[in-house]
Each structure stands twice: as structure tokens, then as C-alpha cells.
Amino acid sequence: MAGLNGPIIDVQGVGKVFGRGAGVTHALEGVSLAIQPREFVAIIGPSGCGKSTLLRIVGDLVEPSGGAVRVKGKTPHQARLDRDYGIVFQTPVLYEWRTVLRNVELPLEVMGRPRSEWQGRAQGMLQLVGLGAFQHHYPWQLSGGMQQRVAIARALVFNPSILLMDEPFGALDELTRERLNLELLTIWSQTSATVLFITHSISEAVFLSSRVMVMSPRPGRIERTVTIDLPRPRTAQTRATARFFELVTLVREGLREDPAVAAGRDAVAEDA
Amino acid sequence: MDAAAERITTAPRRPVRRGVLSLSVIAAIVVIWEGAKAIFSIPTFMLPHVHEIFGEFVRRGGRGELYAGIMAHNAAYTAWEAIIGFVLGGVAGLVLAVSFAYSRLLERGLLPYVIASQTVPILAIAPMIVIWLGTSWVSKAVIAAYLTFFPVTINMLRGFKSVDHDALALMRSLAATARQAFFKLQFPAALPYLFTALRISATASVIGAIIGELPVGSRYGMGVVIINAAQYYNWRPANLWAAILVSASIGIGFYHAVAAVERRVVRWRPVGTEDRWPG
Numbered sequence: 091m092a093g094l095n096g097p098i099i100d101v102q103g104v105g106k107v108f109g110r111g112a113g114v115t116h117a118l119e120g121v122s123l124a125i126q127p128r129e130f131v132a133i134i135g136p137s138g139c140g141k142s143t144l145l146r147i148v149g150d151l152v153e154p155s156g157g158a159v160r161v162k163g164k165t166p167h168q169a170r171l172d173r174d175y176g177i178v179f180q181t182p183v184l185y186e187w188r189t190v191l192r193n194v195e196l197p198l199e200v201m202g203r204p205r206s207e208w209q210g211r212a213q214g215m216l217q218l219v220g221l222g223a224f225q226h227h228y229p230w231q232l233s234g235g236m237q238q239r240v241a242i243a244r245a246l247v248f249n250p251s252i253l254l255m256d257e258p259f260g261a262l263d264e265l266t267r268e269r270l271n272l273e274l275l276t277i278w279s280q281t282s283a284t285v286l287f288i289t290h291s292i293s294e295a296v297f298l299s300s301r302v303m304v305m306s307p308r309p310g311r312i313e314r315t316v317t318i319d320l321p322r323p324r325t326a327q328t329r330a331t332a333r334f335f336e337l338v339t340l341v342r343e344g345l346r347e348d349p350a351v352a353a354g355r356d357a358v359a360e361d362a
Numbered sequence: 363m364d365a366a367a368e369r370i371t372t373a374p375r376r377p378v379r380r381g382v383l384s385l386s387v388i389a390a391i392v393v394i395w396e397g398a399k400a401i402f403s404i405p406t407f408m409l410p411h412v413h414e415i416f417g418e419f420v421r422r423g424g425r426g427e428l429y430a431g432i433m434a435h436n437a438a439y440t441a442w443e444a445i446i447g448f449v450l451g452g453v454a455g456l457v458l459a460v461s462f463a464y465s466r467l468l469e470r471g472l473l474p475y476v477i478a479s480q481t482v483p484i485l486a487i488a489p490m491i492v493i494w495l496g497t498s499w500v501s502k503a504v505i506a507a508y509l510t511f512f513p514v515t516i517n518m519l520r521g522f523k524s525v526d527h528d529a530l531a532l533m534r535s536l537a538a539t540a541r542q543a544f545f546k547l548q549f550p551a552a553l554p555y556l557f558t559a560l561r562i563s564a565t566a567s568v569i570g571a572i573i574g575e576l577p578v579g580s581r582y583g584m585g586v587v588i589i590n591a592a593q594y595y596n597w598r599p600a601n602l603w604a605a606i607l608v609s610a611s612i613g614i615g616f617y618h619a620v621a622a623v624e625r626r627v628v629r630w631r632p633v634g635t636e637d638r639w640p641g
Contacts, residue, residue, distance in 0.1 A: 151531050170537055177535045179528040187550045187630040200536045200546065228630050 096163070097124035098252065098284050099148060104157030105309070106143050117143045119309030121157070127251075130278065130285045132295035133303045133312075134341065140310025141288045142256050148286060149175050149254050162251065169252075173201060176245030176283070178258040182237035184229040190216065190240050191225035197248045215243035218277055235266040242274065246281060253283040257290065268326075271297055275324055292345070296320075296337045297329060304344035314344035410600040418604035429604075432587075437608050439582040443499045443571040444616065447506020448563060454507060455514025455559070462515070463522035463548075480512050484570065489577045502574030502583065509570035510563040517559035521552025557624040564616035572609060584609045 106118040117140040125131050133141045146152040148159060150166035161169035169175065176197075184193050194212035216222050219239040221232075229237055238258055245253060259267040271294055278285060289295050295302045296318055304314040318337055320328055328334055392412050399409050406414070419430040458476065462469035488505050495501035525548050533543040575585025584605060591602035 146531075149535055151534060170535060173537055175535050177532060179531070181526075181528065183526060183528045183532055185529065185547065185550070187553070187628075196546070197536050200533070200538045200542050230631055 098127045098129075098162055099123075099125040099286065100160040101144075101148065102158045102160075104144070104147060104154045104159060106140065106147065106152070107155045116309035118147075118154075119311055121311055123303060123312060125284060125286065127284055128282060129301065130287065130299045131301050131303065132287045132289055132299035133305060134289055134292065134295045134345070135305030135310065136307050136345070137290060139305045139307035141305050144305075144310070145254050145256050145286060145288050149177060173197075173248060174251050176248070176250035176253045178238070178241050178245045178253070178255045180257045180260055182229070182234075182241040184237055184240055184244075186229050188229075189225065190221060190227050190229065190232070193229065193240055194243045194247050197244060201248060203248070211247055212243070215247045216240075218246075218280065219243045219273065235262055235270060238262065238270065239273070242277065246277070246283065249281070249283075251283060253278075253281075253285045255285060255287045257288050259294065260290065267291070267294065268329075272324075272326065274298065275322075279323065292338050292341050293329065293334075296334060296341060297324060302337075302341050304341060314341075316340050316344065407596060407599050410603055414600040415603045415607060418598075418600050433604070433608050436583050436587050437612055439499070440502075440568065440571050440575065440584040440609070441612050441616075443502040443574065443583065444506050444567040444612065446499070446503035447508075447570055448510050448567040448616070450503060451507035451510025451563060451567065452514055452560065455511035455563075456518060456556075458511065458515045459518030459522065460544075462519050469519075476512065476515060479508070484509060484573055485576075488573050492574065492577045492579065497577075497579035497581070502571045502580075505574035506567040506570035509566040513559040513562040513566070514556065517555045518552055521555030522548055524555070525551045554628055557620065557628060560620045560624075561617055564620045565613040568609065568613040568616060584612070 101121060101123045104118060104121045105116070108115045108117055121144060123131075133144065135141045143152055147154045148161065148166060150170040159166050162174060164172070184190075185196065188196070191209070191212050194215055195208040198208045198211060213222065213225060216225055219242055221236060221239055221243070224232060224236065229240070232240065241258070259270050262270065275298065285299075287295070287298060296316075297320075299318055302316045302318060303312045304316070305311065306313045316337060320331070320333060320337070395409070395412055398404060399411070419428075419433065421429045423429055423432055458472070462473060484505065487508070491505055491508075492501045495504060529547055529551070530543065533547055538546070571583065572585040572588065574580075575583035576589060580586050587605045588602065588609070591598075591605045595602050
């Protein structure tokens, strides 16, 4: 397959304009980024900075207005047809008429995988996210955190090479979010997926990823990239280390500062 | 097991409680009915006694046959027409809703006429349909279908459009075919809307069948019974009231039949939790 030695996701000068005439909004402008295979990249920015739009452009759910995107050397459209993407949305988007197990089986069903395969794979994924005992429950019987774990199981059940996560824990309370952060890293370590993770939580972005990209709003562009050199596996103690605080501070500065200053500091951040 | 799951297990006790409730309501209606008749001295031609209405069923007709039998025969005829109309109208309504959901052109072009079709008084259209299709059950079923399809079309269209954006995006990300997206997502998501429509249509189909029986030439059905009873109202008012009671019972029976099917099909959430559905 082409492009396996280069970045798995390659975004070059992508822009997105919504609307026309007086009501025009420049959601994204000149966004470029390259993500290597097996990387965990978080994109952080204030609401309305176009970070979700960027994820949807990568996943071929939204057409860019300009620029080029290559995924595994292919167009995002081809990558979608090849089922390269597992997606977790802000809300769990579980199908309420299906049990937990049947929700996780859905991708295998749609892809026409042999029926004999569905249950075993889905049950395995549910074990992995710690919901093996809830497979016959309906979504409404689960808490928000459990529902989002089902969504993660559903996204990973067919072993996609890319996991796109659009503020998946944004609606959860802080405690649940931190627990799910830990679980996500455990799950991720057992897959070979590359993760693009959208969030507006600084500590979440730093804790999870290998690189944090900070976006500015209207038009959305990447102002700063912070390499996260915290050792893995990361644990609850990771959040208490001095390096964690330093990195959080670096990202926070990137979010606060105006573009010109942030650009000047970029080199410093990359060196760290 | 959590509290929510326990709520389901208590559900089977509900029918008993509901039975007691509806019996109490019926008893209250009888008390108010007879009380009003006594207090305001309402004459029988305006409001017969409750026992007179039920007495009509055990009365014998001109040829010695039990009136309950005559009613049952006509009621079955009307119910048959209504069922056929309900099925025809349900299918037509579904087909329209699906084609509108998939084609904005069709929706824009045809939806105004679908709405207009329901603003025309059915009483004015019924005689024409009977003239075109004859006085057999076919014309009555078509009139019943005419009233049935509309709620199905409007509700299903709304159901299809209410499908969550990200739920559709999920299907797209899985490279699902249009057929898969329809049968695995859009149709099941719209099912609660369909059943809301079918409950309305169930009662409307009975009204449609009865209206179809009113034009001259019809020989059987509750419409014919009502016309006859109305002609002899001054002489025997309880007869019309009995016909009304039977007609209403058909509609109520239909409604509950649909609700029973709904409870079996829409099993994923306990009945009556629509309002406190957790986001």
C-alpha cells in the first residue's frame, strides 16, 4: 500500500469556507499537519475554532474548500470506502433500538463480515472496555460514561487503522473523564490505531497524546505544536509530575497568546 | 441490576391497574349520565337511559333475529373495510414518506397536494368514490385509506428527518449503502413516529369506512345501521345510541390492537418514558 513510510494522515494547506456572500465564515485557513502511523495527536482550541471541521474533513464527512488531504496515500474518500476510519463522536450516537452488543456488531454487519464473526469480536471489544456484563442492556440503561465506552468499542471493533475522536469525553464529568482517559490509553496500547483526538481540555490533551496542536479561531489555523515527551505507559501519577504541569502551561500559553507571539515561541516549544 | 432495569420488571402488573382504572371511568360516566338525566329531567329522546341503550342489543328485529347479531354482522363488515383501508393507506403513506424523504423535488411538488387532500371534506368526496368504484367494500376501504395515509406520511417524514446527524455520519464513515442506512438506521429510528401515526390512523380508518357506507346503495356496515337508526330516532332513540357505542368500540379496539403491536415492536424502551428520555 502506498504511503506507509510517510505520514498516515497528511493535510496540506486545507481551508474551509461555510456560506456565501455576506454570511461567509472562514472556518479553517491554511491548515497543514502530518501525523505518523501509531501517533496519538490531540487538537485543542476554543469552541468554534474549526477543530471538529478539520476532523470531519480528514474523515471525509465534510468537503474542504481548498488544500489537499492524503490518508495512507489515498484520498479521504477512498480511505472511507476502505473502512480506514473508526469514529467516536461527542455524543455516543448509539442506536437505541439495539442492545449494547448489537450496537458494537453494527460495523461488522454493515461491512458484510461473516455472521459467525460478529458476536465473538463484539464481545471481545466489550470486555476490553469493561462492559462485558452489559452486552444485553439497552443504551438508555447505561450511564453517559458507559455509553461512550460502547461507542469506543464500536469504533474499534473492525480494527480501523485510524481512530477519529471528536471531543468524546466533553460531556462527561471530570472524574469520569479522567478515568476514561486512562482506559483509552490502555485500549489504544492494544491496538495499532493512529488517533486524531479533538478536545477543549488542556490536561486531557497533554495526558493522552504524543503531540498537541493548538488552534486559533476564525479562521482556524494551527498556532503551535507541543511535543509531549511524557513516558508511557502513563498512569494517574503522570498528572502529578512536574513535566506534566510544564507541558500544560506551554499549551495554555499557546491558547492565550495572539498568533504573532505564539509563532515566535513555537521553536522553543518544539525544542522542549 | 440497576434501578432502571427494575422498572421494566414491574411492567406486567400495569394491565391490571389499567383495567381497574377504565372500569372506574366507565362507572363514573354512567353515574354522571343518569344523574344529569334525573336532575335536569332530560327526556329520553334527547338522552335515553343507559339500560335502554344496552337493552337494544337483546331486542329482536322484524324477522325475529337478535339485534346484537345484526349489529355484530354490520360491525364485522365495517371492521373488514377499515382494516383493508388501514393497510392500503398505511402502505401508501409509507411509500409517500420514503419518496419525500429521498427526493426534495417530490416533496416540494407533491406535499402541498397531500395536505390539500385532507382539507377537502371527506363527506363530499365519499359519494364520488362510491360512484366510481361501486357500492361494494372496495370503495369503503379506499375512503378509509384516504383518511389513513395522511398521518403516516406526515409523521414518517418527520421521523426520517429527525434521525440524528452523527448517527447518519456514522453510517457514512462505515461506507454503508443507502439501503443499509435505511434499514439499519432511518427506518428503525422512525418507528416510534410510525406507531404514533398508526394509532391516529386506526381510529380514522373506522370513521372513513363508516362515511363510505353512508351514500345510498350501501347494504351493510355501521354506516347503514346509523342511517337507519337516525331515520327512526324519534321512535326509538336508544337504537342510534347503541350504533354509536358499537362504532366507537371498533375504533377503540383498533387503537388498542395497534398499541399492543407497538409494545411488542418498540421494545427498546419502556412504554411511557418518552418524556423523560435521557439525552
